[in-house]
Amino acid sequence: MLTVTSAAEMTAISREARRSGRRVGFVPTMGALHQGHLSLVRAAHARSDVTVVSIFVNPKQFGPNEDFEKYPRNLEADAAMLAAEKMDYLFCPPVEEMYPDGACTWVEVEGISDRLDGRSRSGHFRGVTTVVAKLFNIVQPELAFFGQKDAAQAAIIRRMTADLNFDVEIVVCPIVREADGLAMSSRNVYLDPVQRKQATVLYRALMRMQLLADRGETDSARLAAGGREVMAEEPAVRLDYLEVVDPNTLEPVSTTQRGALVAVAAYVGVTRLIDNLVIPGKGIAGSRR
Numbered sequence: 001m002l003t004v005t006s007a008a009e010m011t012a013i014s015r016e017a018r019r020s021g022r023r024v025g026f027v028p029t030m031g032a033l034h035q036g037h038l039s040l041v042r043a044a045h046a047r048s049d050v051t052v053v054s055i056f057v058n059p060k061q062f063g064p065n066e067d068f069e070k071y072p073r074n075l076e077a078d079a080a081m082l083a084a085e086k087m088d089y090l091f092c093p094p095v096e097e098m099y100p101d102g103a104c105t106w107v108e109v110e111g112i113s114d115r116l117d118g119r120s121r122s123g124h125f126r127g128v129t130t131v132v133a134k135l136f137n138i139v140q141p142e143l144a145f146f147g148q149k150d151a152a153q154a155a156i157i158r159r160m161t162a163d164l165n166f167d168v169e170i171v172v173c174p175i176v177r178e179a180d181g182l183a184m185s186s187r188n189v190y191l192d193p194v195q196r197k198q199a200t201v202l203y204r205a206l207m208r209m210q211l212l213a214d215r216g217e218t219d220s221a222r223l224a225a226g227g228r229e230v231m232a233e234e235p236a237v238r239l240d241y242l243e244v245v246d247p248n249t250l251e252p253v254s255t256t257q258r259g260a261l262v263a264v265a266a267y268v269g270v271t272r273l274i275d276n277l278v279i280p281g282k283g284i285a286g287s288r289r
Contacts, residue, residue: 001089006097024143028056036184048143056098058098072189107126109156109163115152120265132157145173151261155250157170199268205227206262238267240267245263247261261277261278
């Protein structure tokens with residue numbers, strides 16, 4: 001595995017790969033890798049001839065009171081994990097390479113970026129879409145892999161990719177969970193043992209809603225009420241949102257008959273966690289994620 005820090009060098013490598021007829025697969029990350037990330041890496045490896053993983057803790061997507069400075073970073077351990085997966089390239093640019101002095105351009109997907117996490121974290125998705133657009137231009141992949149856990153992000157990236165005519169297929173891979181159901185996240189390391197147990201309430205709330213849906217409930221308000229009832233079992237966990245929305249537009253829906261995304265975010269101590277599930281439309285086969 002070759003580590004690259006220069007954007008120009010990374011672009012040259014990708015261009016040469018594509019000129020020679022090799023398919024470039026790309027997994028953008030902020031590091032602190034876990035099995036969820038590695039599932040994306042393996043998916044990229046399976047469908048690509050050349051695989052690129054980026055590690056860049058993007059300052060533009062953190063608010064002034066968020067955890068940019070303490071966000072977990074361990075490049076040596078991450079690189080070792082990626083080498084074991086036989087990745088081809090690790091792209092880890094410094095901040096000044098991605099945002100040189102004088103840079104003042106943003107990429108923003110209007111409307112949709114203000115929903116779910118975008119409503120709770122003002123400006124967050126503008127930072128995400130800006131850095132992903134830059135990474136797409138630098139890496140020039142044919143396939144880019146994202147996790148379903150960040151469902152709102154995936155929807156916004158799909159919209160941006162279509163609107164800006166990026167020549168890249170967005171592949172969204174299933175959530176990877178711990179044995180007790182907690183969705184894997186780099187922020188899970190912030191939780192103490194008591195909080196770690198409390199955090200499973202997000203998954204339990206989703207499973208209550210899944211059970212109601214499996215029993216035929218399609219009314220979004222009743223599904224959400226079932227989820228909030230479970231969330232209330234852990235009073236130390238502060239609910240940010242629990243919503244039933246269209247998986248593409250992130251707008252609330254009154255019924256799940258045509259399919260829906262159920263998304264939840266909550267604070268466990270000071271740590272904000274997110275999770276979701278997809279309810280397939282009536283008569284449409286689907287799998288639990």
